[in-house]
Amino acid sequence: MAPVEPGKLDFVAKFEKLQGAKKITATACIISTYIIVSATMIQTNSWLMKNDHFPYPPVLAMLHMFSSFFGTLAMYGVCPSLFTAMPTLVIDRWFLLKFVPLAGCFASSMILSNMSYMYISVAFIQMLKEANIGLCYVFSLATGLEKGTKTASILLSLVFLFTLVAAKGEIHFVLMGVFIQLGSQCFECSKIVMQNLLMSNKNGPATKLDPLTTVLFMAPTCFVFSVFLYLPKMAEMPPSLVLSHAMACWPQLLISCVIAIFLNVLICITIATIQGVGFVLIGVVKDITIVCVSAALMGEVITPMQAIGFSSALVCVVLYSTYKMNKQHFEEDDLVKGFTSIIDENFVNKGKKMLP
Numbered sequence: 001m002a003p004v005e006p007g008k009l010d011f012v013a014k015f016e017k018l019q020g021a022k023k024i025t026a027t028a029c030i031i032s033t034y035i036i037v038s039a040t041m042i043q044t045n046s047w048l049m050k051n052d053h054f055p056y057p058p059v060l061a062m063l064h065m066f067s068s069f070f071g072t073l074a075m076y077g078v079c080p081s082l083f084t085a086m087p088t089l090v091i092d093r094w095f096l097l098k099f100v101p102l103a104g105c106f107a108s109s110m111i112l113s114n115m116s117y118m119y120i121s122v123a124f125i126q127m128l129k130e131a132n133i134g135l136c137y138v139f140s141l142a143t144g145l146e147k148g149t150k151t152a153s154i155l156l157s158l159v160f161l162f163t164l165v166a167a168k169g170e171i172h173f174v175l176m177g178v179f180i181q182l183g184s185q186c187f188e189c190s191k192i193v194m195q196n197l198l199m200s201n202k203n204g205p206a207t208k209l210d211p212l213t214t215v216l217f218m219a220p221t222c223f224v225f226s227v228f229l230y231l232p233k234m235a236e237m238p239p240s241l242v243l244s245h246a247m248a249c250w251p252q253l254l255i256s257c258v259i260a261i262f263l264n265v266l267i268c269i270t271i272a273t274i275q276g277v278g279f280v281l282i283g284v285v286k287d288i289t290i291v292c293v294s295a296a297l298m299g300e301v302i303t304p305m306q307a308i309g310f311s312s313a314l315v316c317v318v319l320y321s322t323y324k325m326n327k328q329h330f331e332e333d334d335l336v337k338g339f340t341s342i343i344d345e346n347f348v349n350k351g352k353k354m355l356p
Contacts, residue, residue, distance in 0.1 A: 034266045035286045041259045042122060048252060049117035054245050056237050057114035058230035061107055062223055063253065064260035069219035071261035072212055085213045096217070103221030105191035110222075111229055112184035119177025123302060126286075127166040128181050130313040133320065134160045135189040143193055151335045155320040162316060165309030195268070211268030219264065 015026055048054040076083055089095065116125055134156040140146035195214065209217075230237070246253055302310075322342065323330060329345075330338035 030266075030270055031285070034263075034270050037259060037263050037266055038286055041256070041263050044252065044256045044259060045114055046117045046122050048249065048256065049114055052245075053249050054253060055118065056242050056245070057111045058226055058233060059237065059242050060114055060253075060256070061110040061226040062230065063257050064110065064264075065107070065219045065223035065226055067257035068215055068261050068264045069223060072216040072219065072265070075212060076216060083210060083213045083216065085210045089209075089213070096221075099217050099221045102191060102194045103218055104225050105187040105194065106218065107222045107225035107229065109184050109187035109191060111226065112180050112187065116177050116181040116184060119174040120181065124166075124306075125181055127306065127310050127313075128163060128178065129185060130163045130166070130310070130317065131160055131182070132185055132189055133317060135185060136192055139189050139193040140196075143197060149330070150333045151323055151330050151338060152320065154335055155316050155323065158316040159313050159320070162309045162313035166306045166313065211265055214268045215264045 015023070045060065048060065049057070054060065076086075080086065113125075137146060137152060137156055141148050146152075319339070323338065326338075326342050329341040332338075
């Protein structure tokens, strides 16, 4: 088979070349698909972790990574042209070592996230995830992906503060569950930033990976980490007991594994096209959707204090997003002047032009 010309079928490269309505439509499709698949995965995993259906987070992570690896391996066998980075890669020890910290963070994030479903509600978990944007920003500063500004620091500090308000209002507050979830978020944000670096040109064109190639190399490494995290817990989770639970709910486990394949590829596509902080902003929309669905359809209780804290955090996230998209108005790094300038440009001045 003739080698594929680098970038010929590169989805990310094609996305970057889009302009205007076509790019907006493509972005909307990526975002909506990611939100739907991610929300489905969350509800499926929540069901598995509760009521003794399949309460084994490390094993579930192993199954997800095993499925993702063989899913993408099968894709590579059928259509290698989709893996646009493969022809230019030099696969040696140093290349594979790049995936070790990424896989460690990913595996730890998945396992801790699944564990948190045992202690706190889905809606509360999504509220805590508003802190992700601040964590991602801090880690991006540390790696040079972002530059620190006073405006960003103020807005993200407010997001964190209102997230604490939402946590304070939780009726079924379990401290262990909160610590487990926050630990998961720290690993998740570390993984997002590292993946953003790995899928960028920061270290030269030879290191840039397409989404499918990223999953192909990351999944088996995550599987190994999940196995090492399971081994110390084997006495509490004997294989015979795990197998009996798996046989009792195999349809749901199969659905969860299939969703995991699509979700891991979608995450890579979303991070590559919209960048790390943008990915977290999309997560906010997902969080709103899941909180509303959990309250309306799943019967989870949301207190007034939680509603106030969550809504306020969302407002601050919207303000931060507006700041990111209009940085030309914040050259003096003044929050008030910047937003005043945006309002004048988009509302006051346009309103004057419309007057006779």
